[in-house]
Amino acid sequence: MLYLKKLIPFLLIIWLVPAALQAQNNNQLSREDLERRKRELQKEIDEANQALKETKRSTRESLGQLRALRNKIYLRTRLINNINEEITFINRDINTAYRDVKTLQKDLDTLKAQYAQLVVYAYKNRSAYDMLNFVFSAQSFNDAIRRYQYLKQYRDYRRRQADNIVETQELLNKKIAHLQGQKEKRAQTLESEQEQRKTLEEDKKEKDEVLSKLKGREKELLADINKRKKDAQQVQSAIRAVIRREIEEARRKAEAEELARRKAAEERRRREEAARKAAAAAAAANNTATVAAPPPAETPKPAPVEETPAPRSSNVLEATPEALALSEGFENNRGKLPWPVTNGNIIGHFGRQHHAVMERINVENDGIIIATSKGAAVRAIFEGEVRRVMVIPGSGYVVMIRHGQYFTNYVRLQTVTVKTGDKVRTSQMIGTASTNDIENQGEVELQIYKGTAKQNPEYWIMKR
Incomplete structure (x- = not known):
């Protein structure tokens, strides 16, 4: 003890x-x-x-x-x-x-x-x-x-x-x-x-x-604001026009496929009706014959046509399985998509913002503006198809890539390395950033649309 x-x-x-x-x-x-x-x-x-x-x-x-x-x-x-x-x-x-x-x-x-x-x-x-x-x-x-x-x-x-x-x-x-x-x-x-x-x-x-x-340079800054606003309106008009054409083309294609399907169904119904009438006539002729003949074989019934499952929505931009897969893949990567440039920081946020100097003036951004090094490589943030490459005065090259019902737009490019119709991969280089001579730095604007509705790209790309 x-x-x-x-x-x-x-x-x-x-x-x-x-x-x-x-x-x-x-x-x-x-x-x-x-x-x-x-x-x-x-x-x-x-x-x-x-x-x-x-x-x-x-x-x-x-x-x-x-x-x-x-x-x-x-x-x-x-x-x-x-x-x-x-x-x-x-x-x-x-x-x-x-x-x-x-x-x-x-x-x-x-x-x-x-x-x-x-x-x-x-x-x-x-x-x-x-x-x-x-x-x-x-x-x-x-x-x-x-x-x-x-x-x-x-x-x-x-x-x-x-x-x-x-x-x-x-x-x-x-x-x-x-x-x-x-x-x-x-x-x-x-x-x-x-x-x-x-x-x-x-x-x-x-x-x-x-x-x-x-x-002390408010007049100069105000002129720059008005110019950028005018350039942004031109870019938005051009982008919306392309999206409307894409929707119209998809609608016409879907209507043509539906018409062809209906014609094929009608033609199949006519053939089945003709075969039925011919079988009935043959049966009547056989009943009048002196020697009984074996009964005719029954006309096989056509296999039931399986109905194609309806898409998750009536959006014509997702009418094909490939387009639907791209839309779902894009949505599943919300908040995880890569940045369009390797190094950079956001200098213009999405939506209405106060001007950096004249706070009484608001500026409207259709996407996010990213400052980067001059001539930096700009890359696609998701796989898809290039639907348009345009040149807009004041905004340089604009590349539009479609991902099902989503569109990513890369504005203010100095050069491009893709053309309309190209299939691109995630992080594939599509061009280089333009240079802002006044501020002596590279700039690129990223816009995301769901159909014709603008999205905030900061919700889609990875946080830094």
Whole structure:
């Protein structure tokens, strides 16, 4: 019983230390996520810096510079928030380490005190004669065996207590070293957070300067807005005209197939009626003959014609199995479609948006405008068939690809590598992005239509 009582503190250490280490591991996993997110944000900031560098090659301030600066500010704010979350985890880890150090120090003191008592007791009973006397003074042989086993267990327990002290001291030293490392990391992270805040203030100052200069050119910007609006209307009119022609052609084709099917059914009905009348006439003639003839074989009934299952909707753009499969495949990849360019960021969102400088003016986008490098490869976001390649003044080349009842339109292309009627694969190159000379960067616009209804491409392509 005495042995078990003295063993309880050691058992508590065995239980507490792994629990503390497990809590540390759980925090470490979360901090690894924060580290990964910080690397991703830093990569995006580097890309924004490169975009800003490209736009600064222009001799005048531009909307591209303003957008790049605002994007940098947004990303750097997210990075600062991420660093603050990391500091919170570090502080939590430091507090946990403090508690673990205190617990281990207390347990170590307890073990040392107990071990000191053992040493004192062993010193007082160090005589081999006293030990032998303790064993041989037993009243029976079994009692002597039990006394001998007790002495042996006592020596083993004292040795284990010494080992426990060494192990606890090592754990304590490791925890203290970890605590010191966390303090140093917190100091470095705080320094990094301060540097990011300083850079953020510089970015905001630069953004305000660019915005102030751009507001002095409102007439020029308003003229550019009106020109882009006119160009967008031309693009939309041309796209809607092509879609209407596609729908009309599909309707005419479906009507022609239905007419042919009805004519074939009518012709089959006529042949069956003629065969029935001929069989009846032959049967009547046979009844008047002197010699009975075997009855005529029954005219086989035509096999029932299986009705073609109706499509999921009355949309004529899905009248064929191939078109239906493309529509379903396109829908099944909603939110997972690739971007039309490898590197880029959205500078014009879908629908009605406030102008970047003149916020009292709204601009309407039929798709999303993506800034990329000049001459960047533009790729199809899904397999389909090229239905039209057009050139529209002010908007460059426009490529329309049909995917069943869906159409993806790639506007503002500088060159194209496909032609009408081509079958394209997902991520196949179809052209290159045009160049915005004022902002000194590449641009491409992606539009998605379901029939004649515009869709928000940001809901269809992958998140970045």
